[in-house]
Amino acid sequence: MSPTRPTTPRPTGQPPAKAKAKPKAKKRAKPDPAIAWARRLARYRPRLLEDTLDSLGELYGPQVWRRRLDPTSELILTILTQNSADINAEKAFVALRAAYPSRRAEEIHEPGAGWGGAGLPPGAPPDWIAVENAPLPQLVDVIRPGGLAPQKAPRIQATLRTIREERGDHSLEFLGDLAPLAARDWLTAIPGIGKKTASVLLLFCFNQPLMPVDRHVERVAKRIGLLPAKAPADLAHEQFIAMLADEPERSYETHVLLIHHGRAICQARSPKHDLCPIRGRCRMVDPKAP
Numbered sequence: 160m161s162p163t164r165p166t167t168p169r170p171t172g173q174p175p176a177k178a179k180a181k182p183k184a185k186k187r188a189k190p191d192p193a194i195a196w197a198r199r200l201a202r203y204r205p206r207l208l209e210d211t212l213d214s215l216g217e218l219y220g221p222q223v224w225r226r227r228l229d230p231t232s233e234l235i236l237t238i239l240t241q242n243s244a245d246i247n248a249e250k251a252f253v254a255l256r257a258a259y260p261s262r263r264a265e266e267i268h269e270p271g272a273g274w275g276g277a278g279l280p281p282g283a284p285p286d287w288i289a290v291e292n293a294p295l296p297q298l299v300d301v302i303r304p305g306g307l308a309p310q311k312a313p314r315i316q317a318t319l320r321t322i323r324e325e326r327g328d329h330s331l332e333f334l335g336d337l338a339p340l341a342a343r344d345w346l347t348a349i350p351g352i353g354k355k356t357a358s359v360l361l362l363f364c365f366n367q368p369l370m371p372v373d374r375h376v377e378r379v380a381k382r383i384g385l386l387p388a389k390a391p392a393d394l395a396h397e398q399f400i401a402m403l404a405d406e407p408e409r410s411y412e413t414h415v416l417l418i419h420h421g422r423a424i425c426q427a428r429s430p431k432h433d434l435c436p437i438r439g440r441c442r443m444v445d446p447k448a449p
């Protein structure tokens with residue numbers, strides 16, 4: 160029989176000692192969904208974005224960034240492209256120049272491979288003060304060739320008014336001095352300006368590492384599997400930024416090559432798989448593609 164352990168007598172009148180509470184397990188912070196996606200892709204389908212860009216670069220040639228317009232012109236032109244073909248947005252912008260001429264220097268539009276129009280003819284930007292203060296029905300008539308004029312005319316005027324009230328004039332050159340996401344936040348605080356429009360301006364005017372995800376980019380990326388099939392457009396912008404975190408300088412070519420591929424080969428209705436250099440890695444062609 161083993162000896163009984165002597166117990167320390169509890170002083171009379173004192174409550175029994177409480178059992179020590181177990182330390183609560185710390186809740187793990189939820190990983191950022193965009194970063195989590197980029198990591199998953201890198202792990203299970205390594206070099207998918209790099210290989211896509213390399214193949215498309217060989218097909219369409221290297222894409223070199225060049226500023227294509229003054230930032231205010233770029234913003235208004237981009238608003239004109241919302242839910243309209245680029246070629247119609249061009250017509251509306253040319254009409255703005257003619258109806259509200261300015262004495263500023265001519266701008267040369269160098270739209271690059273991703274643009275769906277013919278490119279604007281050289282011309283001075285519109286007088287933005289006159290556009291902001293134009294009678295609304297008149298402005299609607301001027302930009303009617305671009306489509307959706309009754310929605311876009313008040314949006315353009317409100318945008319110009321916000322910029323002037325915040326900054327004292329209509330220049331947006333200061334955005335080039337801000338960090339990319341701070342610049343995007345400044346723009347998206349303006350009603351009617353979403354991540355896509357803001358990213359177009361910042362990418363094309365300042366080569367900021369942001370990725371505008373339009374319908375072509377979204378379609379091609381989802382077919383290949385660069386984006387999850389159900390990714391909402393808002394999250395897709397962040398997922399591309401996360402995928403390009405190690406090579407942010409490739410943002411411009413990523414946007415231009417994917418949008419151009421969506422127009423030239425990977426069209427919505429009848430994608431030409433046989434002509435596509437990415438077919439070996441495309442999940443639309445082979446759901447198990449590496």
Ligand code: SF4
Pocket residue numbers: 379382383424425426430431432435436437438441442443444
């Ligand atoms: S293989 Fe077909 S679906 Fe895939 S990216 Fe090329 S054209 Fe598009």
